[in-house]
Amino acid sequence: MMKAVFVEAAYQIEVKEVEEQPVEANEVVIKVKAAGICGSDIHTYKGLHPFRKPPVIIGHEVAGEIVKVGEAVKKFKVGDRVTVEPQTGCGSCEYCLTGKINYCENRGAPGVKGWYGTMAEYFVAPENCVFKLPDNVDLYQGVLVEPLAVGVHAVRKADIQLGEKVAILGAGPIGLLTLACVKAAGATTILVTDVMDYCLESAQKLGATHTLNITDKANWVDEIRGQIGPFDKVLVAVGVPGIINQALGLLRKGGRVVTIAMFHGEQSFDIGNLQGSEKEIVGCMTYTREDTQAAIELIANGYVDSDVIITHKLPYAQAAEGFRMVDKKEDSSIKVLVTFE
Template sequence: MDVVFMEDKEKISIKDYQLPSLNKNEVLIKVKMAGICGSDINTYRGLHPFRKPPVIMGHEVSGEVADIGTEVKSFQNGDKVTVEPQQGCTQCEYCLSGNENLCTLRRAPGVGNWSGTMAEYFIAPSSTVIKLPPETSFETGALIEPLAVGFHAINKANVQPGEKVAILGAGPIGLLTQAAALHKGSDFVMVTDIIDYPLDISQQLGAHTTINVASYTDWVKAAIDNVGDKFDKVIIATDAKEIVNQALQLTKRGGKIVTVAMFHKKHLIDVNNIQSLEKEIIGCMTYNRDDFLQAIELIKFGNIPIEQVISHILPYYEASQGFRLVHQKQDRSLKVLLRF
């Protein structure tokens, strides 16, 4: 079968790969769509902390069940599915509490012996496979995983109906986090970025206001003046310089900040702003199963057109071009999907 293979930093190729045999508790998925994620770009740039080339790329996926192991009972051929691309040890305190994302033995596609999803076929443990509603398109199905990231951030922030939420960064994760915040009942969402076109998509998804931070000398003051108040919850979806302290300035007394971006640089933080005003900064690592189920609920509810986040759908053999589009932000790229 063909796979999208990263041989070295910024070097993508299509390779023929021998499909492993299916174990008794595994599911073989005929991949239909695979998304290029920001963390894939970190791998592409050589910055990812644990996913390193040479590697079969990808962890966002939608497809159809093509075969099942002898002990798999909950799926059958033809089922439309996605995958929660992580597996814990099942025995530690984190796994037993439903927080496999924190398991010290957590497995993920593209790490160790679990190949990535950018392949004609992908094998996953049955416990990680999730059925999609039959009416869900494969394109939308490939957005479930990044949408689950957004729900995990919103759930960590404990966003409540009526609260004001600021989302800093309008990449695909920021935009899908916006969708999760609206679904949870936030009655005012502000989204920021340094580029206009993702802010246009943010408005199409229902943002109440957007701020191009490059247009202001002091965008934090402009945002607060625009809204007339500070925010109950702030989600950081970019690792821009000074972004944590800017988030603190935006946040109300007693408010919460959640970091969902991958940070590559150390940040100096105004601890006094946290302590004296009882603010919280909360880390956010991937998701859990409830986040996936909430993402699917939003898809079924259908009132937020998250497919607007998809900017390009390319045949998988143009993967190298897809990675360049995302990495260099060319051609108004946001979420780029590969079709298999």
């Protein structure tokens, strides 16, 4: 038996004992050091997630130490410090065979189709989803690999070039980690917007050249264009109504919007602005193995200040407090980790 954190129902977090998950020949068992609370976990917490429904063991960000390996595992051994890219594909479709597991029609993820979430004392994962952490990356930093891979993938979808002007709308954990990737890609003017000053202060620490609190600013797009001019790329890391039209308003002719956030419902935008200026809107869905490896390299080589991102570490018994903190943005929280010491 082991302890696990459940979203039992909307806005209801419980710690319960469950049977440990069986281990297949190609799988490893990870003793979890910490698991992160992600924005998509909050969607589950609110009962809004499209496919991860309560009651469910929550979590998909994780780092820990391998304590058992299946008989067919070749790349890992007991004692290895690892993180996990939490998605699986069928392995045989066109997308899987070309490295686009995130497109697979039978894509699996923690908390779906019987795969336990990561917020438990032990987590079982297929060998091909597991990545060894470099010696200079601690296990708390290892939890950031998965959300950072989202930022890596977004930057690649945006095709950010050296010297470009980039705007990031939303300064939560994904927006801030995307900022680190945008800076690493060579953008020289980086605007970050949000409605919380403390998030924007964190963006400044991570290299944003401009920040703006857009609370009660109806014409902030015109204000920014007047100050900075149009942007080459706009990355949308918050799924609020009207955000796509605002993103398009920031773009230069021929520029590109990339949608990272999880959206609910429809978004309206000015199709004339899109078509007449040959602007683009590009979707962005999780990451690939290549993105995850790049995320590890970025952390290992000092491109991400984890002390800015990770604001709280709470023992699993306080998981409910952590979810409330993230949902309500209490105590200047950004990335909250749930630990299993």
